[in-house]
Amino acid sequence: MQRIGVFVCHCGSNIAATVDVKKVVEMAAREPSVVHAEDYPYMCSEAGQAKIAQAVAEKGLTGIVVCSCSPRMHEATFRKAAERAGINPFMVEIANIREHCSWIHKNIEEGTEKAIILARAAIAKVNLNAPLFPGESRVTKRALVIGGGIAGIQSALDIADAGYEVDIVEKTPSIGGRMAQLDKTFPTLDCSACILTPKMVEAAAHEKIRIYTYSEVEKISGFVGDFTVDIRKKARSIDATKCTGCGVCQEKCHSKKSLSEFNRGLGTRSAIYTPFAQAIPNVPVIDREACIKFKTGKCGVCAKVCAAGAIDYEQKDEIITEKYGAIVVATGFDTIKLDKYDEYAYNQSKDVITSLELERVMNAAGPTKGHLERLSDGKHPEHIVFVQCVGSRCSDERGKPYCSKICCMYTAKHAMLIRDKYPDVKVTVFYIDVRTPGKNFDEFYRRAVEEYGVNYIKGQVGKVAPQPDGSLLVQASDLLDNKQIKLKADMVVLATAIEPDPSVRPLATMLTASIDTNNFLTEAHPKLRPVESPTAGIFLSGVCQGPKDIPETVAQAGAAAVKAIGLLAKDKLTTNPCTAKADELLCNGCSTCANVCPYGAISYETKLINDHGIREDRRVAVVNNALCQGCGACTVACPSGAMDLQGFSNRQIIAEVDAICR
């Protein structure tokens, strides 16, 4: 027989305004096994916790029910308090009378009635609770960073600087990511490559960092502290140990018509290529779909000209299997496809480009060598129109419902850079709102208007129509003037919405990490745990979690690294003791539980079973406690009721239901 203490929290007025806490105390005191009941304004306070300790000492409690907020908030607090008072922490149950009760009810009588029922259910459960003891699991002291952009590089550097091994997996042939494609960065206008490449070099040279480029994560198993990951290292067709990076193969390659991914398809590259001059590693890859040797068997000029003999047409994909304690996801973003936005004539005119394409046009290493020119005819533009919110803030199926966050600032940057370098070019920006919350951001935007003479017009563009003379007719609203205006432009730049890189979806499935309706990875708590996935051991870095600019990305990358380091610094992890357990006498060895287990935690053994005097060999389920995550799928699937979840046994749950229905 338990001796249970019930503690009812007022949570200031959060609970007490809608629940008669005195009445809850009075009713709880009448429940079987309850030997102590009291209320207190703030149970989570030190004084509140002291009341628990005092009651344990005076009344010899064996179980505790705290009627308070959600267990997600304070279960750990009260379990620790119980442990300090000498009670097994798993003898504590929380009745959630705030989120599940006071916050959703207005009527005090109804609220009180429900709070009493919730308290009753928790008491019924504690009556059947048994002490549980957590086990331990080991921590592999190596981190995996998925994605080699600025987010991944920063997370890797921070983890490596703390002394832990890190592997970066990057799917393209070089690290650097989107930041490598940018020309200048706001609000300081420093050259993107100039501040990024030192970090790339640092990562490549770091003794604790291994970089797998042209590689993808193929399989992930295990759990926090002990993940096993298969990485597919795609065949580069180059022996990286021999290649000197001289670049002769790229010069001599006969297949030069492939669209350059790095230049967003605005320029071409050879079939054997490094994406950009500062690529790391400076080892090319052969695009086998474009390579004449792979397509026809003839050619092979790269092998002939390679002095180092590094070309290897026979190279095969390689699977590397490695263990990791923590995984940082830094998969970044892409711009959305504009196929559904015919009104902007993106697919009709070469002079309508996205802002990311403009970055390449403005860049000295880009398709126009940094000259601002129309891509259709190479002419110098006289008037450039920028359109904000293309696909952002859209509640229809064409776009994204969120604000992409970076567009207002990069558009101000582009407008300013163009006016600075080409004062003869007229620049008009159509905006819905200008959003510049950030240090020195609004000042930056105002400089574009006041010092650089950029013409900002409040209103959207309704359509862009290519004209026979090659110009673009832009029809737009000027809402402050209540006019519809028609402008002649030479180029139109679309501030296209960003979305998580499509690779994140299958990756999230492999990681069992949750994503939202927009494919952004979900954080464990939107305010208090913003860089952790709800799946233990998975950390979020950069735009894969939500739109953000470079400073925010770097800050978040550091935060994700700190969380990973905090995990790697531990030698052992405490495992959750609420795992499944099979009753060998009831188990008939049907394998149903093993089939539904998402963690591969159930196996079978043939054991000598003594079933009430009948001794026989039987095939029975055995749960690996280190792998079991306590999801309970097996307990539902088991046809003979042999599987039970410790801490949430079938008997306990039925007792709770009975208490509610009483």
Place this chain on the structure above:
Amino acid sequence: MSNVSKTERQAAMIREISGANPAKCMKCGKCSATCPAFDEMDIKPHQFVSYVQDGNIEALAASKSLWKCLSCFACIERCPRNVKPAKLIDAARQIVEREKGGDYLSPDEIPALLDPELPQQLLVSAFRRYRR
């Protein structure tokens, strides 16, 4: 008093007939940027939204914009927030016509009722609305 309730009733009716929610509007002006009849209108497409929101139905009903809208539905097609300005306009048109006489029209009666004075927009818009 009756005037207030009439306005409220009409605003509610416009929301119901159009199936549009003016509160979703983020005032981007894309409807007015798109509209081919913009110059002809006294109340502009983006203003229709706030007129309905403010319950300013009398002014809306008296507006010549009702009969200048071409029912091309470009604003519906391109509105990023699914506010459907043309449907609001269409609903206002219907209210005006309904106030004039009977609420319903049977298809068999149309030939006999054909009125050369009837604004073409009303017919075009009705056909497009019921084209399925």
